[in-house]
Amino acid sequence: GDSVTQMEGPVTLSEEAFLTINCTYTATGYPSLFWYVQYPGEGLQLLLKATKADDKGSNKGFEATYRKETTSFHLEKGSVQVSDSAVYFCALRPWNFNKFYFGSGTKLNVKP
Amino acid sequence: GAGVSQSPSNKVTEKGKDVELRCDPISGHTALYWYRQSLGQGLEFLIYFQGNSAPDKSGLPSDRFSAERTGGSVSTLTIQRTQQEDSAVYLCASSLMGQGSGNTIYFGEGSWLTVV
Numbered sequence: 001g002d003s004v005t006q007m008e009g010p011v012t013l014s015e016e017a018f019l020t021i022n023c024t025y026t027a028t029g030y031p032s033l034f035w036y037v038q039y040p041g042e043g044l045q046l047l048l049k050a051t052k053a054d055d056k057g058s059n060k061g062f063e064a065t066y067r068k069e070t071t072s073f074h075l076e077k078g079s080v081q082v083s084d085s086a087v088y089f090c091a092l093r094p095w096n097f098n099k100f101y102f103g104s105g106t107k108l109n110v111k112p
Numbered sequence: 113g114a115g116v117s118q119s120p121s122n123k124v125t126e127k128g129k130d131v132e133l134r135c136d137p138i139s140g141h142t143a144l145y146w147y148r149q150s151l152g153q154g155l156e157f158l159i160y161f162q163g164n165s166a167p168d169k170s171g172l173p174s175d176r177f178s179a180e181r182t183g184g185s186v187s188t189l190t191i192q193r194t195q196q197e198d199s200a201v202y203l204c205a206s207s208l209m210g211q212g213s214g215n216t217i218y219f220g221e222g223s224w225l226t227v228v
């Protein structure tokens with residue numbers, strides 16, 4: 001069945017460090033892929049998305065590229081800030097079905 | 113409304129009591145989802161309503177959990193005879209329907225349930 005696997009956390013980085021959070025998926029066809037972020041004490045909100053192979057989603061300095069050949073959608077940011085501390089969830093929506101599948105979440109701690 | 117609205121935002125209940133959690137999706141969104149997030153855990157799928165189709169109840173953890181959606185809009189998640197392990201944040205989300213369109217799922221702020 002369809003599923004998402006993302007790297008376990010927590011991930012602790014110093015400010016201005018480079019961030020990668022790995023996400024791989026299992027799905028038939030061409031699902032849509034998403035990254036959601038949950039800041040402390042807040043609800044989940046969409047960070048970025050990509051709907052077809054080789055698309056790059058980007059927002060707030062974060063990027064993720066839809067790689068069909070490696071079934072991956074890794075989240076990257078060149079220089080993290082303390083304000084990026086949050087839990088990040090990778091998700092997919094199958095091409096032919098409206099149900100969303102989420103990864104287990106990766107907690108990011110950025111230290112000044 | 114402008115976003116997904118959930119109520120109550122916080123609920124403390126005694127073990128064995130029944131609770132009802134309400135979700136009002138974004139206007140025009142015909143798909144509605146309930147997820148559960150326990151402390152420090154990921155998102156656990158509970159139930160999914162899609163238009164007028166039969167709901168996907170495959171994620172409900174026991175028969176103490178049920179949900180309905182009236183008039184294709186507001187949904188109520190009911191937990192009967194609550195147990196301490198039911199303590200969690202219950203998240204509602206909604207989206208447009210449509211295949212292959214990359215529709216986004218929008219979440220409410222959640223209902224924090226504490227069973228004492």
